[in-house]
Amino acid sequence: MTLLSLKEDRPTPKAVYNWRVYACAAVASFASCMIGYDSAFIGTTLALPSFTKEFNFASYSPSALALLQANIVSVYQAGAFFGSLFAYGTSHFLGRRKSLFVFCAVFLLGAGIMLAASAKRGLGPILAGRVLAGIGVGGASNMVPIYISELSPPAVRGRLVGIYELGWQIGGLVGFWINYGVNTTLAPTRSQWLIPFAVQLIPGGLLFIGVFWIKESPRWLFSKGRKEEAMEILCWIRMLEPTDQYIIEEVEYIERDLERFEREVGKGFWKPFLALKDPKIQWRFLLGGLLFMFQNGSGINAINYYSPTVFRSLGITGTNTGFLTTGLFGVVKTVLTVVWLLWLVDLVGRRRMLFIGAAGGSFCMWFIGAYIKIANPGLNPSGKMSSGGIAAVFFFYLWTAFYTPSWNGTPWVVNSEMFDQNTRSLGQASASANNWFWNFIISRFTPQMFLKMKYGVYFFFASLMIISIVFIYFYLPETKSIPLESMDRLFEIKPVRKANKVLMEELGMGNGRAATTAEDASVSSDEKAGQSQAEKASV
Structure with missing residues (x-):
């Protein structure tokens, strides 16, 4: 099997894997550039000398400053939580494409408001703007994976949804490096910290323009008649x-598929909520939420939002040194994301990568926590990294290598594909809301966790990653290469670890329930053709 070879559910013309489907996915993924940039730039911006001086951070006690920083970061996640829920309503009535337009406009408004902050006006515009920007990215985080998933041929669905994750990492890469750039090239004035806030407008503006070119999801249009x-x-x-x-x-x-769910669930805004009475549907909603709980439980957003604090705990001192180390973290994530979306997600699969990522990542976190416990570099700064400190930094980057091609984007891929047409929007709203809820919890309490738990923070994340291995093994089936219309069947097959193989055999060999559906579809098509010919003959 070569790097880009595909596993198809049925014979597929090569024309299907064309530039248009990739271009639509790429344009929609400017939304994830917005999200990734924010998750990266805010932590280092709060550490810029010009920002801390402008808003007089030196006057705060350590606990008060930790609370202020947590509030600046976390109001964004709070807005995103509600935005991801609002997206269910907009996607139902407006569709995927127009919903992206609405949430992009809200994001741009919020990003613009942030630029009004100053020592005289205080942090109010930043807090208010981040709430609005959060609503925008929350709604976009709901819409984009659904949109890409509904456009995608099954064999490259993981790869195309992976473009969304790549956009996230590219935005993050810029966010991690921009403060290193302004800190080394610009004087510590108001303009220095305004630039990182203003750059948010670039990916938002590109998405705003791109929405006029991309097409609406055909599956959504079919569902509306x-x-x-x-x-x-x-x-x-x-x-x-x-x-x-x-x-x-x-x-x-x-x-x-639409006929079946119209018969079993029915059309309408509230009908998918009635489907939640079905324990099978409830189970998938729970799985989606737990995936994001374990993703955030890996420690990724503690690192994204508070990277200077994380690297300081490893003994790395100096603003530029911390920014440089953070920037290298962004580079590693971006490179590994490319490897993940081109090869790992659709060939190695979702389950296996989650296993490897959790096991390797947990080991690295245990090592880092043990080093901090023994050496306590945060309280004993020497200005020079010890051999143990260098090893801890190595294991931090090794953790990044395990985490990025596994838990970073895979939960988004799985949630975008495992729901049926009638519950897909609601399911993605639930998944996105879960992501932002756990994201909010981490961003809100990480500063206090580092103050109180110190090395215990790393042990906490390591333990959650071990638990996630058990969760994936027993409860999450492999979804790669499965058509969206066959997901219900996939989640019926037991044991879970064999579900993908069994269903792919059914689809390929022409037996079982999935094949029967396809056969019935073909018969139905022939019957319609026969009826049409008979009508013409009658005329």
């Missing part, structure tokens, strides 16, 4: 004619 428009866009994205067998089969799968 707009079949002609849906067929036109589907053929445009696939670069195939409406009469092509692949298009005929895909439309049949979508329509039969």
